[in-house]
Amino acid sequence: MDAAMTSTTDTACPSCGGPVAEADLFCEACGAELKPGTPAAAAPGTPALDTDTEPTVEIDAVGSLDGGPVGPCASCGGTVGTDGYCETCGTKAAKPRDHFVEQPAPWVAGVCDRGIRHSRNEDAMALGADPEPGSRALLVVCDGVSSSLDSDVASLAAARAALEVLVADHAHGIGTETSRAGAIAARLKAAADAASDAVLDSTSPDSPNPASCTFVAAVVEDGLLVAGNIGDSRAYWFPDVGEPVGLTTDDSWAAELIAGGVPREEAESGPHAHAITRWLGKDAPDHTPRTTTLEVDGAGWLLVCSDGLWNYCSEAAPLADLVRQTAADNNGEPKATASALVDWANAQGGQDNITVALARV
Structure with missing residues (x-):
């Protein structure tokens, strides 16, 4: 849930539509310079498709995501101050977390982006893969709950902790497909436990609104696909030949309405569409993921994403x-395809943070 408060003397930034005061020289949201007499833009609720006002930083190493702005000012090359603004031109510097990329192998990649309307990126992802295409991929996405404190910290910690568990070893079971599927599902549950612990470690004991986030993870291992989720981040399987499959079911008010017979479009556009019924966090009722297993017998795309997509x-x-056409337009390259899907979501309005993780199996 997002809320904005502005005074009666506020206007709207002509670049991003964010609220600005008449005395401001720069927009707090995008860093654009505000000149006296500049006409106000459309109301803050109007989608703004121009994201060029605040440059993004793409990085492939997740280790630097915890820090502040990286490098010199992207606009003029000046020094970025400790407040995050260029000391020369005043442009607000992008944070590594605003837009980052991971590609552990050529066939697996993900893009995580702040979107247009949010002031920070509360989404997170952590990806792992073996070099051989289709052999083993591990995709984790966590979406911080905006109404909770430090959800951006919690989601990143959760995603990293879950991946650490998933990469620890292969799950072989006792040699049968059924036992192997059960072993992978058990590993997913252990990953969710680790993610939950990471969220709790990121929460102040006396926090009035404990940090919380969603969780979804998918594992592909030698023709077997297992996905599990908590909340409303999702996993899909899109075979080149055959019916596409939604691998997860949301833990949300909208999903309960759909299960009760309400049309999907109506349920997912209602006032409580994004109210989730399960999550990771101190006040979570349960953090055991519901898992789904699928035997992969042909080529296709595994998509793990947040609701921003x-x-x-x-x-x-x-x-x-959409994924197939976007992939075709980008020569089937996962990183370029994920980036293009993020661009597409931003072009639709970018109302939320966006994470797109893909594996080409």
């Missing part, structure tokens, strides 16, 4: 068409 294309079939 599926908000604009929820059902499996049309989302599969």
Whole structure:
């Protein structure tokens, strides 16, 4: 849930539509210079498609995500001060967390982006993969709950902790497919436990609104796909031939309405559409992921994403068409495809943080 408070003397930034005071020289949201007499832009609720006002920083190493702005000012090359603004031109510097990329292998990649409307990126991802295409991929996405404190810290800690558990070893079971699926599902549950512990470690004991986030993870190992989730981040399987599959079911008020017979479009556009019923956090009722297992018998795309993407294309079939067409436009390259899907979500309005993680199996 997002809320904004502005005074009666506020206007709107002409670059991003964010609220600014008449005395401000620069927009707090995007860093754009504000000149006296500049006409106000559309109301803050109007989608703004121009994201060029605040440069992004793409990084492939997650270790630097915890810090502040990296390097010199992208606009003029000046020094970025400790307040995050260029000391020469006043442009607000991008934070590494605003837009980052991971590609552990050529066939697996993800892009995590702040979007247009949020002031910070509360999404996080952590990816792992073996070099051989289709052999083993581990995709984790966590989406911080905006109404909780330090959700951006919690989501990143949760994603990293879960991946650490998943990469620890291969799950072989006792040699049968059923036992192997059960072993992977058990590892997913252990990963969710580790993610939950990481969220708790990121929460102040006396916090009035404990940090919380969603969790979704998918594991591909030698023709077997297992996905598990808590909250409303999702995993999908889009085979090149055959019906696309939604691998997860949201823990949300909207999902309960859909299960009760309410049309999906109506349920997912209602006032409580994004109210989740399960999450990771100190006040979570339960953090055991519900898992789904699927045998992969052909080529396709595994998509793990936050609601910043599926908000604009929820059902499996049309989302599969979007992913396939976007992949075709980008020569089937996962990193370029994920980036293009993020751009597409921003073009639809970018109302939320966006995370797109893909594996080309």
